[in-house]
Amino acid sequence: MNTMTIGCALTTYNSNAYLEQQLETLVNQLRPFDEVIIVDDASTNDTVQRLNRFIADHQLENWKVFRHEQNQGFIQTFQDALFHSSSDLIFLCDHDDLWYPQKTKVMTEQFVLQPQLQVLACSFDLVDAKGEQIQDELMKNRANHNLIHRSVNPGQLNEMFVQDILRYNFAPGCTIALKKEIAQEYLDLIHQQAQMANQEENNILSLPHDWAISILGAVNGGLYYLDQPLMGYRQHEHNTLGMTRRHDYADRLKAAKLEAKQKQALAYIMDQKGSDQQKAQTQQVKDLYVKRANALENKNLFSLTWMLLTTWPQGMFLTFGLDLKTTLFSFVGR
Known part of the structure; x- marks a missing residue:
């Protein structure tokens, strides 16, 4: 699959000043995207207009924008982005981070070299609102900013197992790339559950999309973590999910x-x-x-x-x- 196509599934909602910075980092990837699918979750500000302006200014004919008429939440929005994606390899993307130029190139090469890969997460740097790196302390026998509750081979590709991700998600969704087959498996599960009469207790849409996708990868023996920071994961007051703990x-x-x-x-x-x-x-x-x-x-x-x-x-x-x-x-x- 050395000729695999790659796409980006990006979601937006009332995006702030970080949007254009993130879009610029997507344009500047060393391995360009074959398609970028953007789903906006019924923003009430000028997000969609800014997206369309950026696409027009950069003449990005392979970028497509879809918009929800009503707010659906980030899980449903990513689900729709995956539905519209047709690439062999799909990169999940938030609207406020900073991707390093080599991100898609390095991760795509891993999929080519390791055919067993189905879902791959890279590491990241924590950055603040200004894009400056935030230092954090790595605990003993932890990895990936303490999200992985065991040690890994530094700088290397590491297989992840079901027991690694049952209690906690091991990586932010914006660090993940997955094969189209896993995306379809996830969408099929959601469709299957939607047909059930009693689905409230086990509703998959209560589970973040990236976590469900990682579980499917682990079950199939294809979940891996690359211990290399390939993006800046921005921490700011408007994060949907961040790296904070609740003390109340x-x-x-x-x-x-x-x-x-x-x-x-x-x-x-x-x-x-x-x-x-x-x-x-x-x-x-x-x-x-x-x-x-x-x-x-x-x-x-x-x-x-x-x-x-x-x-x-x-x-x-x-x-x-x-x-x-x-x-x-x-x-x-x-």
């Missing part, structure tokens, strides 16, 4: 309920695609997160303490430690 009880409870729903969605995907061992692993994680959400809602300090102690060896002390801390503070009004 109400915020953690809301997040815990969502994470429990996400694990139920993971269990649904695994029931359709996974081995018996993978299904059992996922069921255990789902049960833990449902129990966690219930314990937080009921402010059950005993259950939260027990979960903290029993999950400590799994590297989840920060999650359950903050759960316990914020619950304790909620009793004293802090």
Whole structure:
């Protein structure tokens, strides 16, 4: 597949001053895109006009813009971008980051050299609103800004497994490239679930698209991480998803309920695609997160303490430690 076509699936919503900077980095890729699909999620500002102006100014005939009439949310919007994509290899893209010129070239070469790859994430640099790099501290036995909860081979291609991504997503979606076959597998699962009478508990659309895609890649033995920073992942006040932790009880409870729903969605995907061992692993994680959400809602300090102690060896002390801390503070009004 050394002649594979590559495309970009970009979504926008009320984009700010970072939009044109991101678009310029896409134009300046050393391996140019064969197509760029942009889906705007019913922006109420001038985002679509700016997109069309940029496309016209740069004479980008292979760039296409689609617009939602009503706001659908970022998961649905990326799903639609994947639906409209026809390239062999699809790069997921946000509207406010900075891609380094070699990103598409380096990642495409990995797919050519390693035919087993189905989903590949690269590393990234954290950058601030001005595009300047933010330093962060890498914890022991962690990788990719602590998103991967084990060590990896530095600077190399590393296979990722189902157990690596059941509890936490291991990479931002904007770092991911995937083969068209995986995109279609994801879209087929969503279509399949839409036909079900009772789909609320395991709704895949509660799970970020990139996480679901990574799970499918891992189940198929084709999920990999390239330990090379190929983009700047911008952190600012308008991020849909960033790199921050929640230190307020109400915020953690809301997040815990969502994470429990996400694990139920993971269990649904695994029931359709996974081995018996993978299904059992996922069921255990789902049960833990449902129990966690219930314990937080009921402010059950005993259950939260027990979960903290029993999950400590799994590297989840920060999650359950903050759960316990914020619950304790909620009793004293802090």
